[in-house]
Amino acid sequence: MKIHSIQYDTSLKQRYNPADKMKGYNAGYNITFNGSRASTSEAAVKVFNNLGKTFGDKIFRSGKFQKLVEVFEEKTVVAQALVALVVAGVLRPATNMAMAGKKDKEDSMYAAAHAISSAVIGFVVSSIVMAPFDKAFKKIKAEPKKYLTGLEKLFGVEEIGKRKLEKSLPYKKISKMAQMIPDSIVLGIPKAMMTIALIPPILKYVFGWEKKSNKTQNTENFVFMDKPVFNKFKEGGNLCK
């Protein structure tokens, strides 16, 4: 809730509205509400038991988690690539390997190496490309008057200022769009093509995989290079030995 300064409208353009009389009843204060009104008959309000003590609370209270949450808001594209790195680079290969039978073990290992390479390339490229864009966006947030003056009407605010923009939904929406366009729209396809081009050399020189035949996507055969580490892995040996 905000109580603005007294506003007198001396123009003759104003039309009479009985509701305005009620608005003006509060000694000329013009009051606007931003929150949503909850009914008083709502179910019992939830109290957070053991706040700060559960496992989840300990994560929430950690500085690293809070920093991560900040990254998700301020460097959304890098955060998106980070999610891809965790999901496609760790979780997916691990599940594929666990689900693989004896017959398709090699295919699963190739798919895992492919997924890891793809996720790492995506993360590295996004982080490098987006770094100046993220810093530029930080500048906009820090000095909105310098960059956004004249856009009061578009953002539905009385004046351009940090606190005012925080409350503006149009600003929030268009900012998120502007933050994500360079990577998702402009770089999305070139990045995917670059990933496709970079995967074979990465598979060859990092993972030791080399394409044997070039039939179809589903019937591709791959051979291990003669690296003892991969032979051990292939045989199901313990790499830590």
Place this chain on the structure above:
Amino acid sequence: MQVNSVNIQKTAFSGGAPVKSKLFKPVTKKYDELTDYIAKNYYSSFYRSKFAKWFLDKTKNVKNMTTHMSAVGATLISGMYTIRTLQNDKLDHEKRKTLAINDVMTWAISTTGAYLLDGKLAKWWDGVTTRFVANYLLDNPKAKRSRTFGDWNPADINKFMGNWYEVKNKKIDALNKKIETEIANGAYKGSRKPNLHHVENPVRYKNIRDFNLDVLKNKHLTTLIDGMGVLKSLFVFGMVYRYIVPVLVMKPANKIGAYIHKKNAEKQEQNSKAV
């Protein structure tokens, strides 16, 4: 006084802020110029573009842009893969068609699933975010605005979002009483009497972001609350597009499809033998 100021100037700090290396100064300067250029020529121009105005006019009811941008990005990449598959000369026509249909189906299932899951989790995630804020307030008592609201318990934040104004009004009553007593004791003679009013038309908040914006007014907390929303959406979309559909749905579906195909082929073979 002058002696004192001289002494202050002479005070030397052994620690303090680290001195920036001059070696990287030209690089950091160029980088700063680049980011300034992007701020002016990309962000500012984008905000001022006709497209931005048109987009905001057309999407007044849209709130979460992270989900839509993730979906648009996935659509573009899926589209590219589908076109590449259809243009792949190494595959025969039927195979190309099957793979392209598979690409489109995967995209359609993923997009629908991601939107559904994101929507289903919205209310639960609001609760999680509120608990996250309560934990933040536990560690940052200043953010509770104790001077205005007293030392309230963050565990009761849901209740407090509904009755914060009662707490504030009680505080105002107590202050007004104190002022009255001071006036009775001869204070404020010749000066303006402080006049504290109750909160007019108070709002009972259900949403932690609105509550923070209007009552707690903590900028860092706004960033964290927004970040929690982005985290949920990106995680849901990432999981659905890259894990749930390709691993947990498509892989078993492909195996079932292959099994049915094999059975049908066997049946056809038996029928042809019988004939």
